[in-house]
Amino acid sequence: MSFENLSRDQIQTLLDEQRAHYRELQDSGLKLDLTRGKPSPEQLDLSLPLLALPGDDFTDSHGTDTRNYGGLNGLPELREIFAPILQVPLEQIVAGDNASLAMMHDNLVFSLLHGTVDSPRPWVAEESVKFICPVPGYDRHFALTEEYGIEMIPVDLLADGPDMNAVRALVEDPTVKGMWLVPTYGNPSGAVVSEAVAAELAGLETAAPDFRIFWDNAYAVHHLTDEQTKTADIIGLCAASDHPHRAITFASTSKITFAGSGVCFLASSPDNVAWYLKHLGKRTIGPDKVNQLRHARFLQDTEGVMALMTRHRQILAPKFEQVVTILRERLASYAVAEWTEPKGGYFVSLDVVDGTASRVIELAREAGVAMTPAGAAFPYGHDPRDRNIRIAPSYPSSAELATAIEVLATCVLLAAAEQSLA
The missing domain is CATH 3.90.1150.10 (Aspartate Aminotransferase, domain 1)
Incomplete structure (x- = not known):
């Protein structure tokens, strides 16, 4: 027919x-x-017990009163829960408020205004800034990039990741400063970046010394079958390839607990984390630690997330x-x-x-x-x-x-x- x-x-x-x-x-x-x-x-009803937490004890595992100022990098007990998922030590994780998109925004803007830890100059001082955008991809990534005048270059997203022939050719241009990528169960195709492709991305020789991979691991634990796909360890692969600052991983509990009042995470190299916190400290005194504490007590451990x-x-x-x-x-x-x-x-x-x-x-x-x-x-x-x-x-x-x-x-x-x- x-x-x-x-x-x-x-x-x-x-x-x-x-x-x-x-x-x-x-x-x-x-x-x-x-x-x-x-x-x-x-x-959303699955997480209703959150609303009764943290109870009348507001102190975290270090004795800090979460109702007060401070704690820019987030509660250690919550970061410890998500460290195995993000595949880094808790010291390389920042826990924030409810939206990982806000962390992506800040990283993009901080890079434009100040340059990264390995930038010769702020990105705005470059002749132009371009990002590789695997397609089909996440519309909010593209909207954010367009908002700040960064030129977007589409490449095909295949079943095992972006078309690496296209990516290899594009990174020979020093104005190509980064790429977006949802590594596991990509939005909207469901594609999964293979270990081999992730390793190649980590080891790429790029004309821009400060090339960044914005690794939006939004669906790391969002399995629909018994086959629980593991995300490639992009931060470890980049460190092993002598590009330790290349990857910045983002994640959140937006589709784990409450979409509007969850917790977001950033993970990267120690230097990248210190750079991010340095600039973040000018924008905020600290995240919603009470919300982080109730999440830690509700989820309890990594097995609780699963x-x-x-x-x-x-x-x-x-x-x-x-x-x-x-x-x-x-x-x-x-x-x-x-x-x-x-x-x-x-x-x-x-x-x-x-x-x-x-x-x-x-x-x-x-x-x-x-x-x-x-x-x-x-x-x-x-x-x-x-x-x-x-x-x-x-x-x-x-x-x-x-x-x-x-x-x-x-x-x-x-x-x-x-x-x-x-």
Whole structure:
């Protein structure tokens, strides 16, 4: 039933059938939102005990009253819990407030204004600053980079990491100062950077002496199957390759506990951590240590994090299976789309017929289903093939999700048929 094997009349019949189904969906008054990877209320409920913590004892393991000023690098007991996940000693970790994006922002701005520990000059003094952006990728990375006038250069994100042929060529340019990368269960493709690719990134000879990898390890423990993928130790690999300051790892509890009031982390070389704290100390006196203390007491240890994530998986995995099942049933036989079947993370990446993603998003919106804009997973919001769509299954209920994916599949077929008959 591939479109390539259908006559024009058969495609017209299919278009008429899908239009009729689409009108039924429109008439049902849907109002569904698949725009962002937000934890569902059921997931947030898993961390409700946080709200009763830390109780009437506000002192940390060193006897510090967490209600007071100070402690710029965060509570040691919380950093100790996440040290095995971030694969560095707790001394090389900074625990902050709720948003790792804020730490990424600060690192970018501090580098622009002051230069890094191995920069010859502040980045703003360079002729230009460029970042490598594997695609499809995280739209907030790209928005942040664009905000500060950093030129973004897309490279393909393959199943085992960025296209290293492209990366090797690009880093010969001294104005290429860094790259974004989600190493495990990438947003939105679910790609995992292999040990071999991570080692090559660590060992690259770059024209810029201060080249940085912003390693956004947002989904390190967000598994959807029994296969619990381990993230490559990029900080250790960089140190072993004589580029100790190259990698800065970011992470958070945003999709572990409460998305709006979690804790974020930065990990890097001792010199990078000292550099970050030096500049951070001008912006803040310290993080929300009470929140950090309640997280430490709630999670207790690294095993406690893993146990909580198992409960998240029990809620999330059936939703991802539901998405893939509906897409397969509705679209597979027509060969008009391809999609990922991730083993972790928060998204399914859907590629539709070239030139139709924007139309699919438009049709879905008119049927009452909000999706992330087409092109969002590319720098400047421009997908040159207009084919990629990010699906965020986490927030809706199972029934709402099934309806939303049914709408989406119908829109994919409609857009494909319209283009074929145009």
